[in-house]
Amino acid sequence: MNFDFYLPVEIIFGRGRIKSLGEVAKRYGYRAIIITGRKSAKENGALEKALGSLKSWGVEKVIVYDKVEPNPTDKIVNEASQIVVEEKIDYIVGLGGGSALDTAKAVSIVSSNEGYAWDYVNYPEGPRLIPYLNRPVICIPTTAGTGSEVNRYSVISNPIRKEKLVISHSLNYPKVALIDPELCLSMSPKLTAITGVDAFIHALESLTNKVENVFADELAIRALRIIKEWLPVAVSEPSNLKAREWMSYAAMLAGIAIDKKRVALIHGMEHPVSAHYPNIAHAEGLAALAPAITNFNYKGNPKKYALFAEIMGYEPKPEKAVSAVADFLEKVGMRVSLKELGVEKEKLERLAEDTYMLSRGLFPINPVEPSMEDILKLYQQSYEGF
Ligand SMILES: [Fe+2]
Known part of the structure; x- marks a missing residue:
């Protein structure tokens, strides 16, 4: 057994824990910015709770930056970073779904160093970014899926280049993940399914790829068991707090x-889809691609796919993983094709080229290393529905 495990994120988990935001944030200074979406944190009361807690612990200034949209852009990160610098903000609170959290983390990197968001996608580890300069980030998820609250990734879209790339850097970890499952109660069944499927695919892909890390496998396995049991419950009973709690926990494990x-x-293969079609939710794209790609992948890591099939309640055979994925997506109302999502057939070749150019860093760890032809074929298979 040979593995590394480093997680510099303090996790504060539990029902109603958003109340402790002010107390936790106090450590990091007096001037805060809350980065959030346009509507949901206001409508579900999370923003009010966050502001109330910060104020009761004596915050001097709080700016609410509420322009984040799904598939967040480099432009938004740059704009918020400028405000952070001008207003001499001490720490950043990301409040919302994956987009708000990814933006908050990227704003810390950009506002604490120089340049623009796009300078930091695919940025190498090394001494050029100075750790102690980075502004602390507190992530408060209001969905259960992304796992961004506990990891080093920010996925950022560049609408001019039609590219969606990742800031993946050890300085992009939040300082604190404040996970309060009650904040997920107001998610609609559809949003619950979309975000839950993101966590499901995180667990599936991390478990089955070629990276060896037995400890991380345990987390993915546990996440899959929980998601299998509790995502359908959360979708059909949005106010079931126990289901919300388990899903917040599973999304964190998968993250x-x-x-x-x-x-x-x-x-x-999903990132080019939502880069070209920003109205497609990340996990809808994942759901459209997952069955065909699982069918392509399972021979490359038969043991893990057999384990996955078993966890999902099927015979422990690698080929059963394909129906395990497809049936589960069906069960939570997420069995879709690229065509149904609005992808144009003539775009498939461009999507394949983009995957080949922009996602090839993932190819060596994919269970089966794909060729350009394989990728095009997988898009074609996912177009009508696999
Ligand atoms: Fe994802």
Whole structure:
């Protein structure tokens, strides 16, 4: 057994824990910015709770930056970073779904160093960024899926280049993940399914890719068991707090698993989809691609796919993984094709080229290393539905 495990994120988990935001944040200074989406944190009361807690612990200034949208852009990161610098902000609170959290983390990197968001995608580890300069980030998820609250990734879109790339750097970890499952109660069944499927694919891809890390595998396995049992419950009973609690926990486990083991080809092929079609939610793209890619992948890591099939309640055979994925997506109302999502057939070749150019860093760890032809074929298979 040979593995590394480093997680510099303090996790504060539990029902109602958003109340402790002010107390936790106090350590990091007096001037805060809350980075959030346009609507949901206001409508579900999370923003009010966060502001109330900060104020009761004597914060001097809080700016609410509420322009984050799904598939967050480099432009938004740059704009918020400028405000952070001008207003001499001490620490950053990300409040919302994956987009708000990814943006908050990227704003810390950009505002604490120089340049723009796009300078930091695929940025190498090394001494050029100075750790102690980085502004602390507190992530408060209001969905259960992304896992961004516990990992080093920020996925950022560049609408001009039609590219969606990742800031993946050890300075991009939040300082604190404040995970309060009650904040997920107001998610609609559809949003619950979409975000839950993201966590499901994180667990599937981290478990089955070629990176060896037995400890991270345990997290992915546990996440899959929980998601199998509790995501359908959360979708059909949105106010079931126990289901919300388990899903917040599973998304966190899967978020740590991908931090240690990364993802694989499903994510690699999805990013070009939502880069070209920003109205497609990340996990809808994942759901459309997952069955065909699982069918392509299972021979490359038969033991892990057999284990996955078994966890999902199927015979422990690698080929059963394909129906295990497809049936589960069906069960939570996420069995979709690229065509149904609005992808144009003539775009498939461009998507394949983009995957080949922009996601090839993932190819060596994918269970089966794909060729350009394989990728095009997988898009074609996912177009009508596999
Ligand atoms: Fe994801």
